[in-house]
Amino acid sequence: MTMNNEHYRMAELHRERGKRHYEAGEIKEAVEEFTEAYKFDPRDPEVLYKLAEIYGTAGFIDPAVDFCQKSLRENYMDVKSWIMLANLYAQKGGSYLDLALEQLNQSMGIDPNNTMIYYLRGNIHAQKGKTEEAIADLQKALELDPNNEYAKHDLEAINK
Numbered sequence: 305m306t307m308n309n310e311h312y313r314m315a316e317l318h319r320e321r322g323k324r325h326y327e328a329g330e331i332k333e334a335v336e337e338f339t340e341a342y343k344f345d346p347r348d349p350e351v352l353y354k355l356a357e358i359y360g361t362a363g364f365i366d367p368a369v370d371f372c373q374k375s376l377r378e379n380y381m382d383v384k385s386w387i388m389l390a391n392l393y394a395q396k397g398g399s400y401l402d403l404a405l406e407q408l409n410q411s412m413g414i415d416p417n418n419t420m421i422y423y424l425r426g427n428i429h430a431q432k433g434k435t436e437e438a439i440a441d442l443q444k445a446l447e448l449d450p451n452n453e454y455a456k457h458d459l460e461a462i463n464k
Contacts, residue, residue: 311344311345312344312345314340314341314344315341315344315348315351316341317341318337318338318341318344319337319338319341319345319348319350319351321337322335322336322337322338322340322341322351322354325337326338326354326358331362334354334358335355335358338351338354338355338358339355342355346374347374347378348378349375349376349378349379349382349385352372352374352375352378353371353372353375353382353385353388355367355368355371356368356369356370356371356372356375356385356388356392357388359371360372360391360392360395365392365395365396368392369389369392369393372385372389372392373389376389381414383411383414383415383418383421386407386408386410386411386414387407387408387411387418387420387421387424389404389407390404390405390407390408390411390424390428391404391424393407394424394427394428394431397431401428401431401432404424404428405428408421408424408425408428417448418448419445419446419448419449419452419455420445420452422441422442422444422445422448423441423442423445423452423454423455423458425437425441426438426439426440426441426444426445426455426458427442427454427458429441430458430461430462435462438458438462439459439462439463442455442458442459442462443459446459
């Protein structure tokens with residue numbers, strides 16, 4: 305679908321409204337606006353990411369995964385989307401844990417010093433019972449960001 309100026313303008317209008325609602329904590333209204341923006345521009349990575357984030361936070365993992373994957377197709381270099389996708393797969397658990405690790409490995413090629421990548425890898429390795437790998441990743445997360453409370457908490461839990 306080629307976007308004419310009117311479609312682009314409407315997509316932008318709804319995206320900006322959605323962002324304002326989201327920032328104000330008006331989630332229902334944000335979803336409505338982002339959904340409208342999506343209708344005008346189904347390839348806007350920012351809208352796709354926000355919809356993934358909202359659906360994921362609400363516990364609707366499968367639609368969140370779908371939007372996150374679409375966002376990554378439009379912006380392959382977006383580390384936060386790779387991390388979100390890994391987190392969503394980790395929430396699904398089971399065999400999806402391996403998929404989550406693949407997403408994190410992919411994101412390491414883009415931003416090898418992102419503390420959240422190592423935190424999530426550590427968390428997933430812990431879920432899989434791979435204690436040594438979990439400890440190494442959590443320690444790396446803390447090396448990159450000594451204030452990463454999530455990594456501190458998980459490392460303490462593993463060491464108990």
